[in-house]
Amino acid sequence: MDEIKSKFSLSTHFCFEIFSEHHNSNSNSSFKHDKYVFYNDNKHTVTLAGVATSSSKLRTMLLEALTSTAPSFPSFRRQCPTTLSCHVSFDGLNTRRNPTMKVTACSKVESSSFPLEKKRKVVEHVCLLKAKQVLSDKDEKDMLDYLYTSQYQMRGIVAVSLGRISNDNVENYTHAVFMRFQTKADVTKFYENPFYSKVLKEHVMPYCHDLVNVDYESEVEDDMLRIFRKGEEFNYGVEFVHLFAFDDSALGAPVEDALASLEKLRKEFPSLIVQSTQGSNFNLSSKEYTHAVVTRFRSSEAFEIFLGSTEYRDVWRSKFERIIRKTLPIHFSVDPVGKEVM
Numbered sequence: 072m073d074e075i076k077s078k079f080s081l082s083t084h085f086c087f088e089i090f091s092e093h094h095n096s097n098s099n100s101s102f103k104h105d106k107y108v109f110y111n112d113n114k115h116t117v118t119l120a121g122v123a124t125s126s127s128k129l130r131t132m133l134l135e136a137l138t139s140t141a142p143s144f145p146s147f148r149r150q151c152p153t154t155l156s157c158h159v160s161f162d163g164l165n166t167r168r169n170p171t172m173k174v175t176a177c178s179k180v181e182s183s184s185f186p187l188e189k190k191r192k193v194v195e196h197v198c199l200l201k202a203k204q205v206l207s208d209k210d211e212k213d214m215l216d217y218l219y220t221s222q223y224q225m226r227g228i229v230a231v232s233l234g235r236i237s238n239d240n241v242e243n244y245t246h247a248v249f250m251r252f253q254t255k256a257d258v259t260k261f262y263e264n265p266f267y268s269k270v271l272k273e274h275v276m277p278y279c280h281d282l283v284n285v286d287y288e289s290e291v292e293d294d295m296l297r298i299f300r301k302g303e304e305f306n307y308g309v310e311f312v313h314l315f316a317f318d319d320s321a322l323g324a325p326v327e328d329a330l331a332s333l334e335k336l337r338k339e340f341p342s343l344i345v346q347s348t349q350g351s352n353f354n355l356s357s358k359e360y361t362h363a364v365v366t367r368f369r370s371s372e373a374f375e376i377f378l379g380s381t382e383y384r385d386v387w388r389s390k391f392e393r394i395i396r397k398t399l400p401i402h403f404s405v406d407p408v409g410k411e412v413m
Contacts, residue, residue, distance in 0.1 A: 189293035227257030234403035287350030321394035
């Protein structure tokens, strides 16, 4: 099979449709319509490759667009599409003329004609637990079930994920709970709610000897599925909770710059990350950590790829290492443990 290559050098993000026309001396022209999403910026050149599978069909496929040359797949807008055309040459194919690829592109252009993506403020709550060494599977399930289904007993909770922590950590925390609220007032009511106090007293603290809470305000996309963390992409994956204690001297511009760099990097990996939030801890009764970041990865493989990437290591080394006093990264697999109200 022969390979056809065409390189595009476009300083933009784009989503396009490809119409491939293939001719040979033994048959009439045949057309194939494919839709692909590519990424391109000033640093990357996407390589499009196709394989002629027969004398009458041309199958176009991605080679590098989903890997190192295409780290980002932003949300594309279909308004104001741009039409592009290019010619590709065939190596070793019996063709009477070069085929034409018509590309209909939708660029992500910085323009006032494109409304900014709306955001909605949310409040994130993280609770890390230290379970006692003797904890049976039945007791663990009971504890997690009551914590998970508490969302059905109290107002204000819009999303919950929890589980047994998968990695060893210096603080020896064993379980993590993540909850999302609409407002700070909802978090205050949550702590004061008699039902939650009863859950802690009867179903959590008998099995745990310590816990830490972190609360922070952040923003997410103003979309119901994204706010409530619903839909197929939120059903599974890995929840990565990273707590930070920054040096007092770094609070302000250095911390803001570090977190902004991390946020920018995460936005370049939507093929790995479902959603991520970050913010400053406002829980006055638990100030051990100053900031938190919660990231939902699509899978354990996606989690490992991101944390092992050169880009992430560079950001961590250049922006975080010198200003951090203490850090606690933990992660757990997402698998809802409670389905019925306890």
